Amino acid sequence: MRVTFLGTGGAVPTTERAPSAFLVEREGERLLFDCGEGTQRQMMRFGTGFSVSHVFVTHLHGDHVLGIPGLIQTLDFNDREEPIAIHGPPGSKGHLKDLVEAGGYRPGFPVTVHEVRPDGVALDGDDYEVRTFPTEHRSSSSMGYALVEDDRRGRFDREKAEELGVPVGPKFGRLHDGEAVELDDGTVVRPEQVVGEPRPGRKFVYTGDTRPVDATVEVTDAPDLLIHDATFAAEWADRARQTGHSTAREAAEIATRAGAKRLALTHVSSRYAGDASPVEREAKEAFAGESAFVPDDGQKVEVPYPDADAE
Template identity: 45%
Template sequence: MLGTGGAIPTLSRSLPSTALKREGEILLFDCGEGTQLQMKKAGLSIMKLSAIFISHLHGDHLTGLPGLLMTLVHLSRKESLYIFGPPGINAYIDSTKNCIGFSPEYDITVEETTGGRIYEGSGYRVEALPVDHTIFTLAYVFEEEKRPGRFYVEKAKKLGIPEGPLFNRLQKGKDVELNDGRIVHPEDVLGSPRRGRKIVYAVDTRPCQVVADSSKGADILIHDGMFSDQLREEADQKGHSTVVQAARIARKAGVSRLVLSHISPRYSETDALLNEALVIYPSTILADDLSEFEIPLPE
């Protein structure tokens, strides 16, 4: 969690940005002012970024982009970089390029989207989801492909399969033929396929059903938690959620962990805020800048 504040940065909370590090690559969700420095503090190299997903065109979510893109030029990046966001993101990147006159050696592929499956990485995909804010805004759902089931060595041995390359083939879901002509199918030695990991990023938004539906079975839901429930009206006017509303969404979806973010700069002390949410959903964390969550592979 690189930046967990909303609207205005404070000494303890930077503007919104979340990095997802997986198998040597980094995906970035939003890029508030100061994101490149926060990445440095977190020990994450911006050179490892492969794609950036911008939720909407409010300044607190994308003013970190120009500086970050400039630094990549200084670091002589060559690999292309993908940027996804709502309509308008292209013009923003273009005018940035024109105004500060930088011409990167690396390709920046900007794709505007109004929702749907937008990106396929190796072993995962990212989907964009329109949510309910004051301007057009997207939530993002990151989901890994299913993994093959557990490999039962004992079963394989009983079937007379020699240890080695045939094990490997079966593990990858392929049939193997033994010396005596028998065919062994993967399902003879593997358990049922295991789900991949799922993370939902929904900042900024009023509570909305589509987030609850898409967060079913998520390992982590990062949700707008800008206000205390005492400010429900203000949250609604400004297109945000209270921590209690966020907790209800998490409960509907049954996520493993709810991470509250986009905290209003008015709260320097957040224990009371967290407690409001914990009453509704005990698996809730209120994120601090630079907090990290490890998501284990599902069994």
């Protein structure tokens, strides 16, 4: 799983930071979270490709959705035929359809728009799901997303299987798939004899714009990567409350409570256009996980399996 930070800036873009957009590549699939102005150009610039299958919108403020018309039209100009689905919070369907059809445009490929309640599942994939959770951002209907993979099968102990007399071949696969097998002498070997405990999948959480909320902690335990609103440093805490954002310290405290391994601080105010170190430094002081960082536009972050070191 790889996350490309396409846009890490706040409501006002700067020469260094575009508005919010994050692309997740997972097992050959590309999922886009928010689509601020200029997202298609960022995708070209940072080489992510355009084969996005789903777009997940946290809320309808312009810095999170104004890239949708351009992206849809560019996909159409590139003769796209595959469908794309756009997911948004309650009350967003009509507005998102208007963006897709901006200026009376009608895309030549299927575009579907779904409203999702902020405590459900936006996408139920083959071996993962994208969950939603409520956030708090001014008067806007807003929500965050958590990509949570299913547990993987445990490791197959080939040496143990051979000790038990299982011949090399198809019976190995049947055991690993959870099926008991019978040997030539009538002995039955059960999967639990040769297959270890299930191994955890990966977890990615994105809040969008929000005040610190318990739902970020509750949506899943110990995310491998949490992308959290950190628009301001603590000196602007009053402004953060007024505008429905979080400070870097508040983001770090939520990330610590959630048990997040890594914390990416985004939606950085244009006040820090030239130097975001105050935001990063503040979060590092309060975060108990492995690392807290302010990503640059274009930065790519790998999200390994939780047990990757052991493997």
